[in-house]
Amino acid sequence: MSWEKVFSCYFVTFLLWNTTITQSRSIKIAGFAGILALKSLNTGLINMAIKKTQVPPLTPNNHSANNNSPLIMIIDDSPDILKLLKDILDYHGYRVQPFTSGRAALKSMMIDVPDLILLDIKMPDMDGYEVCNHIKSKEKTGKVPVIFISGQNDTTDTVKSFNAGGVDYITKPFHLAEVLARVETHLSLRHLQKQLESQNIQLQKEIAEREKAEEELLRHKNNLEALVAQRTVELSKTNAELQQEIAERRHLEEALENANYKLHSLVYEYGLRNRRIAIFNKMSEQLQACLSREEAYPIINYFVQKLFPAKAGAIFIYDRQDNFFKTATSWKTTLLGEKKFTIEDCLSLQKKKMHISLDSQQESCCRHLCRAEGRSSICIPMLAQGDIFGILHLQKRTPSKLSRPKPLLDEASTDISIDIQHLAVTMADFFSLALVNIQLRETLKQQATRDPLTGLFNRRYMEDTMSREISRANRQGTPLGIIMLDLDHFRRFNNKFGHEAGDLALQEVGNFLQKNIRKEDIACRYGGEEFTLILPGASLEITRQRAEMLRHNVQNLKIKYKDKKLDNISFSLGVAIYPDHGQTQDAVIQAADEALYRAKHAGRKQVKLANNTKQPPGKNKSLPPPAN
Template identity: 45%
Template sequence: SDRKYGEELLQDSEERFQAIFEQAAVGMEICTLEGRFFRLNQKFCEIVGYSRIELLERTFQDITHPEDLPESLELKRRLLAGEIPYYSLEERYVRKDESIVWVNMMLSLMRDPTGEPKYLIGVVEDISDRKQAEVALRESEERFRAMFENHKSIMLLIEPETGEIIDANQAAETFYNRAQTDLCGLTIFDLNQFPKDRVEQDMLEARLELKNTFVCPHKLADGEVRWVEVYSSPIEYQGKQLLFAIIHDITDRKEAEEALKESRHFVQQIADSTPNILYLYDLIEQRNVYVNHEITTILGYTPEEFQALEFSQFETLVHPEDYTHFTKHLCQFQTARTENIYELEYRMQHANGQWRWLYRRDTLFNRTEEGKPKQILGTATDITERKQMEGQLQQANQQLQSWVNQLEVRNHEMKLLRQMSDFLQACLTVEEAYRAIADLLKPLFPNCSGGIFVLNPSSSLVEAVATWGDNLHSETLFTPHACWSLRRGLLHDAERTRPSLFCQHVHKHSAPAETLCVPMMAQGETMGLLYLCSPDAGEFSEAKHQLARTVSEHLSLALANLKLRETLHNQSIRDPLTGLFNRRYMEESLQREIYRADRGQHPLGIVMIDVDHFKRFNDTWGHEAGDLVLRELSRFLQGSIRASDIACRYGGEELTLIFPEMTLEETYQRAEEIRQGVKQFDLKYHESSLGAITISLGVASFPLHGKTSDSLIQMADAALYRAKYEGRDRAIAAP
């Protein structure tokens, strides 16, 4: 029915009003004609600092500042009398905590259908920030005047329409060699030697804030012309719109510009000669704003083509399987700090359609004026060949596993061989494998003596790393030429009936009945030798030959994998520049040491180290000098700590030391010793002294300053910050 429909519309209207009232971004209040609150939204409660229940027991007179109440009551009277439809008033409220908040109150009168006043509804906006800004503006003008009159820089106030010089400071009098009154009688056209139309255009651009910095020639009182750099911007001063100009004499800089151009050319040559892609990626524009010519060598595009790519085009060049990782990599820079370096391995499509693996290292290059990340500086290295080698290594491991699976169905010897392979795969280091090999091989060749010999790194000697049996009948150290199998790259057997075929490393005066030498090869490279000897003739049948070949192959691959694993593991936990442990290893080690310290009820010390004024080394001598400082500092730290202590590169020039079972006092003492030691450095770079090198250190201790790795690092980092703040070259313990 119509009535029901009307009720539904009324209910819907009430619900919309309720939603708007409660979710409004400004405070809203409904009060009686006497001023007592009976409905309020949450924003109003937040502005005045009272809860709804507390406000329902009060009137707006209770919270209005006494000095503002008379005006508010007078406006309310006029509103109720029908003299005004509503009123808006800037006034102060007294919050619950007795603090003052400035608000803009707009109050309206609601009437019933007969026209009688019903209640008051008010909209309240917090304008405290604006009021504070008005006070700040007055103070700013006062500070500006004091700065203008006393600043050492040349400053002028200029009328933008006529170019008339309104005011000049003492520095301007000195520079132009004119009294302030004389300067104020001139126009900017009298000083600026550029054509008048150009000067007028510059002033217009400054006035419209299209351009702020200008370089031009200015004429002094004696006729001398000096090149100056002018920073000009519009300013409202004493109610007038003027141009405020800060002027610097750059005549000497002008003379150095040619040298600077040559230097820039040199930098460009470095960028173009680096074997990696060097690029500058704009996060806001979502495109590369610079890329060096190596992009052509690695990906087949010209720098101009690559820079012209829109993001939608650029993203098609990233391999679909890597695209998610790529976008996450870019997103990290929204919260990145300047010292952070982010790495990524991904594939990009070459201009010829092939996929190339790249390894990129990126850091935040600059920010917008608002502090938002703007550009990324990075390098990309072609690692396609490395990835192919890793694939080959993976294939080799898969082949090894395939062989192991086949040996499971063979006889007892094959079972022992599988056990040996499994055991070697479980070894963490080559040395650990060497200690186990003899016991693993002895059951495979029970009636023989033997040994495993490996080539030294220079491939000049072969040395036994594992032996078994009663009598080896061989030298344990000899040259590769002393073994026929190493010379020929093939299995070589010899027996007593043909003594001339024995290898030179076999003892001739007590030669065994038979010997068998099998070269150990992995991926085309000779690693060493499997040597067997037997006191009984006929021991080395064709089946034993095949077993020896298989054992040699398994040993070769297992040892090669172990060596590669050791190399990769060391690379994954070591910082390549300093040789210290990297940040990931530090975080894992710190958690482990905290767990040990907690279980053993003993302390743990941590020290954060930062090289003072590190940027100076890079800016003055180049990044190689900075790298030299970090390497020498790292070498000093490694020589200054115990074997159980852990030295890490935390990031940039920040280093971290972990001291298990060391109290706060001991840790601080050690930090002081290190600091004093670093001060003795006398480093030279290209025969030039780098000068004094100092460090700042922050010290913290478990469990005194925290029971988690994050809390300890934060406390040590905070102490480091204090050391920096209090003057650097000092160690400070967390409180």
């Protein structure tokens, strides 16, 4: 080969290097950005949201564990608790290591690292917090998820458990189904975390290989520059050959442009994934702070438009009382036929899987949507433990035939691509889990603060509320009215009609009180047939008037039990206000209670005011209780 052709080959190599080195550096930068973004993942709800698409659920397919089964360590000083948890986990195919001592468990896990730890807080040798601190301080066990088990249902213990490194908190007595659900959830989270770490290592290897290729290209570049310097003088003699090489270069540039397009698409895909992860993280953090589903809907509305910027849509939630799906939140302009509909109106609900309604196939459109040209849609059922919880619905405008080609994986595209479908399914699963968890927290809060029979607040809530209202009254310089009321002759009522009728009467009284108090007033069941009303800002006269109104109106309360009309109910009521009748919570309650007893001794069915004295708690003189 002549020196002219050698020079031509080096010249083309130089041009290829200039283009390729630029792409290599962009890939390197994108790779490092991906690593930094992946390391910032909130591995809690993100991994839970993709759980159904990557990790099969842990179900008791057989009743015997094997070496591949997850290893669960239980640390509890109670043999009964250990046996109960070990038996149920053995039955579901897990390997179980029970320990009654934290020290023995710590020594064992350094030999055989468990996949998950169930840890009791109160133990004689080392408490759960100290054991957890030892676990988290070791590199070998630091990432093992720890679920605390405690007989205390106190917020301070819960916060302390999470600060110590726990991932969850279960109170005794616990439901086995809840324990299994939490164990399966955190084992799945740990499995996904390991997958992500493995992917990060692989990505770092690829970056190292690309850096090595970049160094090789740099070496060739230096050689090429030396050769170009030698041949600069002779270029004028090879003009004809150079023209041919230019043509060849154009051909190579076209090939390089195609490769460049694919590389840009790959980099864009990494960037898009990282942006979605960042949005997902922010949404997860805000949803975790929600106390009700009504608080969650605006957050979902905001972030779902970030994830699907070119798509209109809505979320429908199933109302079990009305047996209808109702719109919880919607964004942009959606073509919805009805505000509420049944399972029969949506094809995805009937199939319990994603359904796509194409613009070109109007017969596939769900009945709850308005049929219109230029629109296609997707419906994804939101499932919770196999039951339908709601629907995630997305719509798009069909692009014109004359519209220009769109970039690969463009999240602003109006097309419902495979990528968008996968993301939508993941979001539907995540929204289901998030909303069900919020609903569970609402239910638990109701159970903790409400009397299950009457629906009124319980005594514990009353005591907490009284403390807050007294502090507010002190700050604002306003009174606080208290009414103590008791059902007259309720024991006689129970003996006459039975305890079931008595429970019905208490329920009706609870409904009556809720309907006959102000919005800011608080009705509580104090105990038995005795109730307490807290009236913020009410003076003594206003509180007395409210008590008289209740005494009068309850006479109109008609109660039927098994088609039989029961006796009318009457109230005896005692009235007191803070701070006139007591400087403390206990004192003002006692003053109202003594007024109630005076009303009973005076013949019942009347209102009595507290004595106008301010005595310390426990010093008020009380009458002996009358016969009920």
